[in-house]
Structures are given as C-alpha cells and as structure tokens.
Amino acid sequence: MILFKKEKEVIELIEKHADKVEECVSTSLSTLQAYLNGDIASAKKLARETDNLETQADLIRHHVRDKLYGGAYMPLLREDVYKLVESLDKVANAAEKCCDAFLNQRPVVPEFLKQDFLTVIIVSTGVIKPLKHALLCYLKGLCPMEVSRQHAKDVGLIESKVDSLDWDLTKNIFSSDLTYSHKLHLKICVEHIVDLTDKAEDAADCLEVVALKAMI
Amino acid sequence: MIILILLGAGAYVGWNIGANDAANCVGTTVGCGLISYKRAVILVSVFVIAGSLVDGDHVMKTIGKGIVSQQLDYLAIFVALLCSGGFVTLATFYRIPTSTSQAIVGGVLGIGLATGAQIQYSKLIIIAESWILCPILVMGLAYGLYFLLTMFIKRLRVGTLLVQNALGWLAVMSACYVSYSMGANNAGNAVGPIANLGIVHPQILLGIGGVSIAIGALTYGKKVADTVGKGITPLDIPGAFVAQMSSAFGMHLFSILGIPVSTSSAIVGAVVGVGLVKGAKSISKKTILTILVGWVLTPSLAAVTAFFLYKFLKGFFI
Numbered sequence: 001m002i003l004f005k006k007e008k009e010v011i012e013l014i015e016k017h018a019d020k021v022e023e024c025v026s027t028s029l030s031t032l033q034a035y036l037n038g039d040i041a042s043a044k045k046l047a048r049e050t051d052n053l054e055t056q057a058d059l060i061r062h063h064v065r066d067k068l069y070g071g072a073y074m075p076l077l078r079e080d081v082y083k084l085v086e087s088l089d090k091v092a093n094a095a096e097k098c099c100d101a102f103l104n105q106r107p108v109v110p111e112f113l114k115q116d117f118l119t120v121i122i123v124s125t126g127v128i129k130p131l132k133h134a135l136l137c138y139l140k141g142l143c144p145m146e147v148s149r150q151h152a153k154d155v156g157l158i159e160s161k162v163d164s165l166d167w168d169l170t171k172n173i174f175s176s177d178l179t180y181s182h183k184l185h186l187k188i189c190v191e192h193i194v195d196l197t198d199k200a201e202d203a204a205d206c207l208e209v210v211a212l213k214a215m216i
Numbered sequence: 217m218i219i220l221i222l223l224g225a226g227a228y229v230g231w232n233i234g235a236n237d238a239a240n241c242v243g244t245t246v247g248c249g250l251i252s253y254k255r256a257v258i259l260v261s262v263f264v265i266a267g268s269l270v271d272g273d274h275v276m277k278t279i280g281k282g283i284v285s286q287q288l289d290y291l292a293i294f295v296a297l298l299c300s301g302g303f304v305t306l307a308t309f310y311r312i313p314t315s316t317s318q319a320i321v322g323g324v325l326g327i328g329l330a331t332g333a334q335i336q337y338s339k340l341i342i343i344a345e346s347w348i349l350c351p352i353l354v355m356g357l358a359y360g361l362y363f364l365l366t367m368f369i370k371r372l373r374v375g376t377l378l379v380q381n382a383l384g385w386l387a388v389m390s391a392c393y394v395s396y397s398m399g400a401n402n403a404g405n406a407v408g409p410i411a412n413l414g415i416v417h418p419q420i421l422l423g424i425g426g427v428s429i430a431i432g433a434l435t436y437g438k439k440v441a442d443t444v445g446k447g448i449t450p451l452d453i454p455g456a457f458v459a460q461m462s463s464a465f466g467m468h469l470f471s472i473l474g475i476p477v478s479t480s481s482a483i484v485g486a487v488v489g490v491g492l493v494k495g496a497k498s499i500s501k502k503t504i505l506t507i508l509v510g511w512v513l514t515p516s517l518a519a520v521t522a523f524f525l526y527k528f529l530k531g532f533f534i
Contacts (some may be wrong), residue, residue: 007381074384076249076453077377138376145376213452214376 006072010064011139014085017060018135020093022128024053025196028095029125032193036114036121037100047099054096061089080210087203088135091128095197101192107185110178116169117190124162124193127200130154134204138211145211152211154202164196166190218290220503222410225297226421227428230406232304233316234264234432235480237402241394245456250384259388260395261430267399267471273418274474275401276425279408282339282474284328292331292526293409296323299522300405303514307392313477315514320405322515330530338440339477343475347511350466350477351485356490358462365454366493383453390460397467398479399426405476451490459486462512481511 017163031046064085068078109117134151137143173186241264262455288296300319307501321343328335369379403425404411411421451459470477 004378004381007378011377071379073381074250075252076384077380081377141379142378211376214380 006067006070010067010072010081013060013064013067013079014139015136017057017064017085018088018132018159020053020057020060021088022132024050024057024092025095025125025128026198027053028099029121031099032102034120036109036118044103047103047169050096050099054092057089057092059086061085066078066144080213082211084135084203084206087199087206088131090199091196094192094199095125098192098196101189104187105185107189108182109186109189110176112176113169113172113186116172117193120162120165120169120190123158123165124197127155127162127197130158131200131204131207132205138207138214139158145214148211149208151209152204155200159197162194166194174186219415222290222293222297222413223407223416223424225294225301226407226410227288227424229297229301229304229316229320230274230403230425230428231432231435232301233398233402234429234434235436236261236304236307236316236432237398237429238433241460241479241483242391243483245277245387245391245460247420247451247456250387250453250456255532256391257433259392260398260433261346263392263395264399264403264429264433265423265426267401268403268422268429269399269419270423271396271400271468272403272425274409274471275404275419275476276408277404278339278343278476279324279404280411280472281319283324283336283343284331284333284412285336286333286334287413287414288327288331288409290413291529292327292410295522295526295529296320296327296409299323299326299518302521303518307514315347315480315511316402316405317476317478318511318515319518320408322475323516323522324409326519327526330526346452346475346477347481348468349437349482350470351488353485354462354466354482355485355489355492357465358458358486359492361462362455362458362490362493364389364426366473369454380453383457387457387460390457390464393464393484394460394479397464397471399429400471401467401476402479403429408476409493429505451487455487455490455494459483459490462486462489468476478511 025213027046027050031043031050034040034043065082068082072119073081130151132153134148137148137151138145169190170187173183173190176183178186238257238260241260242251242253245251246253246256297320300316300323303319304316321340325335325340327333403422406422406425406428410416411418460483463479463486466485467477467479468480
C-alpha cells in the first residue's frame with residue numbers, strides 16, 4: 001500500500017534498531033561472562049563486537065531521525081517517536097560502556113563474588129526481552145495496548161530486582177577483606193551493569209507515555 | 217461611494233468573522249498540537265473562500281431578503297453591519313467565541329423593526345430554533361461518532377503509531393471541511409445585507425465576504441483559538457477529528473438549508489459531545505457558561521443597538 005510509505009519505513013527501521021540493541025545487549029552479556037570466566041581473549045573479541053553493534057544501532061537511529069524530520073509522521077508524533085528511539089539507543093550505549101569498563105579497567109573480581117556478579121549481569125541484560133516485546137506490540141499492533149504496557153511494567157520489575165541484587169552485592173563487596181580502593185573499583189563496575197537496567201526502564205517509561213497518549 | 221462604504225462595512229463584518237471564528241475551525245487541531253497555528257490559518261483561508269464562493273449563496277439570500285423581505289435603505293444596511301461587527305469585535309477582544317450569525321440576525325431584526333419593514337417572523341423562528349437545534353444535533357453526532365471510532369480503533373490490530381498518524385491527517389482534513397462550511401454559512405452574514413440592495417453581483421459579494429473572513433483569520437484569529445482548543449475540554453487526536461467533522465457536517469447542512477447558524481455553537485456542541493464520551497468531568501463548565509451568556513447577549517444587544525442607532529442617525533442627519 002502506497003499510503004504512509006515513509007511512516008512504514010520508519011517502523012521497519014525502528015524494528016531493525018531494536019534488533020541491533022538486543023543483539024548488542026546479548027553480546028555484552030557474553031562479553032562479561034567470558035571476562036568473569038577468565039577468557040580475556042574471547043571477552044576482547046566480544047567487546048569489539050558489542051562496540052560494532054552499538055555503532056550500527058547508532059547509524060540506524062540517524063537514519064530514523066533523517067526519515068522523521070524529512071516528513072514522516074505528523075510533528076506531534078514525530079518528537080515522541082524520536083525520543084523513544086533515542087531512549088532505546090541509550091540501552092545499547094550502556095551495554096557498550098559496561099563492556100568497555102571491564103575490558104579497559106580490568107577489575108579483579110574475587111572468586112567469592114563472581115557468582116553474584118554473574119547473577120546481576122544475567123538479570124540486568126535480561127531486561128531487553130520485555131522491552132523489545134513492548135516496543136513491537138506498540139509499533140506493529142501485535143497485541144493489545146494493555147499487553148504492551150504490561151511488558152513495559154515488567155521492565156520496571158526487573159529493574160527493581162536488579163536494584164535489590166545491587167544492594168546485596170554492594171554489601172558483600174564492602175563487608176569483605178578487600179582493600180578500600182579495590183572495593184570502590186568493584187562498586188563502579190557494578191554501577192555500570194545496573195545502569196543498563198536503569199536506561200531500559202527509562203525507555204520503557206517513554207514507551208508507556210507514548211502508548212498512554214494513544215489510548216482512547 | 218456609498219456602495220464602497222457598505223462594501224467596507226461588509227468586509228469589516230467578514231474580518232470579524234475570520235478573527236472570531238477561524239478559531240472554531242482549527243482550535244481543536246491546533247489545541248492538540250497537530251499543526252502550527254500559522255499553517256492552520258492558511259488552510260482556513262483557502263477553504264473559507266472556496267466555501268463562500270461555492271455554497272455561500274443560500275445564507276446570503278436569507279440575510280438579504282429572508283428576514284426583512286423588502287428593500288432597505290443604505291443607512292439601515294450600514295447600521296446593521298456596524299452593530300453586528302462591533303459586537304463580534306468586543307467578543308473577540310474578550311476571547312469569547314461568540315456567534316457572528318446571531319449578531320447579524322439580531323442587527324437585521326433591529327433595523328427591520330426600526331424601519332418598520334415587514335419582518336418574516338416565521339423565518340426568524342426557524343433560524344432561532346436552528347441555533348438550539350444545531351449544537352444539539354452536532355453534539356449527538358459527535359457523541360455517536362466518537363463512541364464508534366473508539367470502538368473501531370480498539371478492535372484494530374494495526375500499529376498504534378500508524379493509526380494515530382492517519383487520524384492526525386483526518387483531523388487536518390476535517391479542519392479544512394469546517395473552514396469550507398464556515399465560508400458557506402458565514403460569508404452570507406458579512407455581505408447578506410448588501411445583497412438586499414441587489415446592486416452588486418452575488419458572486420462578487422461572496423468573494424469579498426470570503427476574502428475578508430480569510431484576512432480576519434490571518435490577522436487576528438489566534439486569541440480565540442486557545443479557548444476552543446484547550447479551554448472547553450482538552451482533546452486528543454481522534455477527539456479533534458470527530459469534533460471538527462461533526463460540526464462541519466452540521467454547518468454544511470444548515471448552509472444548504474440557507475439558515476445562518478453559529479460556528480461557535482456547532483464546534484462547542486461537538487467538543488461537548490466528545491467530552492461526554494470521555495466523562496462529563498473533563499468539560500469545563502465555566503467556559504461553557506461564559507459562551508452561553510455570550511450567545512443570549514449577542515443577538516439581543518445587536519438588535520437593540522441597531523434599532524436605537526438607526527433611529528438616532530435617521531433623526532439626527534436626515
């Protein structure tokens with residue numbers, strides 16, 4: 001159908017962008033798992049892949065921006081759509097920064113904290129699934145708006161869980177016999193992991209606002 | 217020379233209509249942020265002129281010789297135009313979306329009484345009834361249409377974003393339809409009394425009416441737009457579309473019947489209809505009351521002022 005061709009192209013691009021962001025977050029999970037398992041060579045390779053995927057997501061975002069401000073969608077909706085894409089892009093940025101922090105600063109994670117770190121990383125990166133579902137529901141009408149909003153709420157629940165895990169891990173770090181500088185360094189790395197979920201929650205909030213505006 | 221003065225007075229009324237009523241055409245679209253006011257008034261201008269040229273003659277005949285069937289003198293026509301224009305200017309200044317139709321009908325009635333001309337009371341009653349009927353009809357239409365549209369959208373399995381975009385375009389197109397209907401219904405108000413003389417060609421008169429309304433919209437229409445778009449009830453995109461479509465249909469229908477109705481009452485009725493589906497709490501009662509008071513006062517004051525001003529000028533100069 002010729003009607004709304006530009007608009008449909010934008011939706012296709014946002015889908016592609018969401019795929020790249022998901023891939024980027026999944027690769028960051030593999031990167032951090034490899035790092036914690038001591039396989040630095042694989043971790044470095046995967047980190048480069050994460051960087052590359054983030055760049056690809058950025059390029060798609062630029063493409064979306066050009067299409068939007070080239071006339072796709074009405075001005076009222078245009079801004080909301082771009083804010084949504086931008087907020088999703090920040091999740092990929094957070095994933096990239098997290099990998100960079102580990103590979104660049106090489107924090108020494110003691111054996112007794114490795115499982116806690118892995119748990120936070122797995123739960124944190126798992127946030128991308130409900131976020132992507134919520135987005136696709138909204139964009140393609142694959143499910144009712146209420147279901148899309150429920151997926152967005154699930155993102156918030158995961159963020160709360162990550163907050164709780166962050167609390168426990170921080171307590172474990174600071175109650176250990178490690179040096180104070182070591183503790184601080186590990187805490188900074190934890191914050192990088194947690195930031196990914198925070199950014200995902202921001203994107204879900206943005207999506208909920210856009211979805212609420214469309215609800216009648 | 218006298219004809220030029222009368223045409224100037226007609227253009228002044230037209231300018232007032234544009235300034236006060238352009239808001240009715242685009243207030244909801246601009247109010248919900250679909251298009252900028254600047255773009256909206258350009259659309260209004262184009263469609264108002266089209267409406268006045270294509271469908272404006274029915275109302276012009278009513279205002280010209282429908283209420284007062286005999287030919288009036290130049291002074292009477294001038295006073296009728298001046299009084300109705302003056303009241304709308306005041307309403308525009310105080311940001312009340314008043315009715316130019318009611319002002320001009322009031323003005324013509326006052327002049328008819330002052331000159332002792334035969335008044336077509338049956339026609340006048342039909343017009344007055346239409347002022348009540350039109351907003352009620354439009355309200356009902358808006359209520360039903362909004363209800364059906366929301367049901368339809370909820371059942372759709374297409375991306376919400378695309379639906380919103382499509383509705384946005386429909387809202388802009390419906391704003392064009394309202395503008396067309398306004399031109400069809402209101403250009404006759406501006407130049408109808410001059411048509412009573414039968415000197416100037418009707419299409420030229422309607423052209424002057426349409427263009428002057430467009431100039432009014434372009435130069436002074438923004439003030440009332442805020443009241444219509446946000447003051448009565450905040451509208452979403454489907455709401456703006458339904459409100460405009462219903463009011464445009466109502467006005468167009470009455471235009472074809474040759475009855476001058478209030479653009480303001482039509483759009484306010486439609487906005488209230490949409491508001492009722494969303495729940496009466498979302499309707500600002502204070503704004504509605506202010507508008508209702510304006511509706512009663514406008515024709516009455518226009519008639520009384522026209523009556524006394526004509527008597528005074530006739531006694532003083534002639």
